[in-house]
Amino acid sequence: MSLVPFDDRDGWIWLDGQFVPWREAKVHVLTHGLHYASSVFEGERMYGGEIFELTAHTERFFKSAEILDFKIPYTVAEIDEACKATCAKNGLTDCYLRPIAWRGSEMIGVSAQQTKIHVAIAVWDWPSYFDPEAKKKGIRLTWAKYNRPSPETAPVAAKAAGLYMICTISKHAAEKDGYSDAMMLDYRGYVAEATGANVFFVKDGAIHTPTPDCFLNGITRQTVIRLAKDRGLQVIERHIKPEELSDFTECFIVGTAAEVTPVAEVGQYRFTPGEISLSLMDEYARLVRRELVPA
Ligand SMILES: Cc1ncc(COP(=O)(O)O)c(C=O)c1O
Numbered sequence: 001m002s003l004v005p006f007d008d009r010d011g012w013i014w015l016d017g018q019f020v021p022w023r024e025a026k027v028h029v030l031t032h033g034l035h036y037a038s039s040v041f042e043g044e045r046m047y048g049g050e051i052f053e054l055t056a057h058t059e060r061f062f063k064s065a066e067i068l069d070f071k072i073p074y075t076v077a078e079i080d081e082a083c084k085a086t087c088a089k090n091g092l093t094d095c096y097l098r099p100i101a102w103r104g105s106e107m108i109g110v111s112a113q114q115t116k117i118h119v120a121i122a123v124w125d126w127p128s129y130f131d132p133e134a135k136k137k138g139i140r141l142t143w144a145k146y147n148r149p150s151p152e153t154a155p156v157a158a159k160a161a162g163l164y165m166i167c168t169i170s171k172h173a174a175e176k177d178g179y180s181d182a183m184m185l186d187y188r189g190y191v192a193e194a195t196g197a198n199v200f201f202v203k204d205g206a207i208h209t210p211t212p213d214c215f216l217n218g219i220t221r222q223t224v225i226r227l228a229k230d231r232g233l234q235v236i237e238r239h240i241k242p243e244e245l246s247d248f249t250e251c252f253i254v255g256t257a258a259e260v261t262p263v264a265e266v267g268q269y270r271f272t273p274g275e276i277s278l279s280l281m282d283e284y285a286r287l288v289r290r291e292l293v294p295a
């Protein structure tokens with residue numbers, strides 16, 4: 001893990017339409033986004049000079065803002081171009097991108113109708129979300145303390161900063177106990193997702209994955225479902241009870257940061273990274289590098 005703080009690096013950050021030196025891309029302490037989580041963001045990766053599913057990410061970015069009742073003051077095409085330009089300005093062709101939009105400082109009460117909407121894009125080298133050695137063997141997850149909330153309780157379809165509060169607490173508790181991550185249940189007690197990635201299971205050659213009705217239907221999740229179906233694998237989206245994990249032989253989590261990561265343990269349940277997890281991990285890696293042409 002890098003020990004170089006994220007506010008003390010060389011490079012350029014795109015901030016409200018301009019490139020600013022990395023260390024100068026700051027916000028004031030009285031920023032609405034900081035106090036009330038009126039902030040939405042994206043996580044994307046560029047592979048060999050191309051951002052995987054760039055426009056899908058940008059469109060989700062705009063959708064997330066709309067759900068939080070604000071409008072990003074650019075077009076999707078402008079943000080797409082700004083993402084590419086930020087990678088180029090920093091001389092990176094393989095990197096992680098973090099677009100973020102938030103309410104500014106004009107108002108600091110709960111109501112914030114007149115705040116300016118700010119947008120920034122930062123990019124950096126971020127090779128593997130999980131330790132590469134642990135990844136090959138399958139990572140270990142424990143159960144999270146918090147559940148994903150109901151759509152009646154929170155804007156669950158938005159990639160909104162506030163929804164990550166329970167993820168950070170859960171991931172910290174897992175790491176304290178020596179695990180890589182935590183598996184979250186939803187408000188009904190069904191298996192939902194990890195703290196920053198969707199989950200898949202394998203049983204009798206078929207793939208089972210939770211229905212994304214109270215968490216992000218990740219772009220990687222949708223890609224992996226396509227890859228699996230193209231190979232003729234059956235993909236079943238349904239509600240999965242935690243005790244059903246004893247029936248599954250393989251498990252893997254997927255997300256832009258995690259890519260496809262095999263899982264060896266979720267709490268008391270054990271899995272062996274097998275043919276389906278490992279081949280989808282490999283196919284995804286080839287697809288994002290344009291070495292695999294989708295069917
Ligand atoms: C909570 C959560 N779920 C799922 C995902 C996977 O989404 P995607 O594949 O679009 O990156 C992410 C990562 O962005 C996430 O943070």
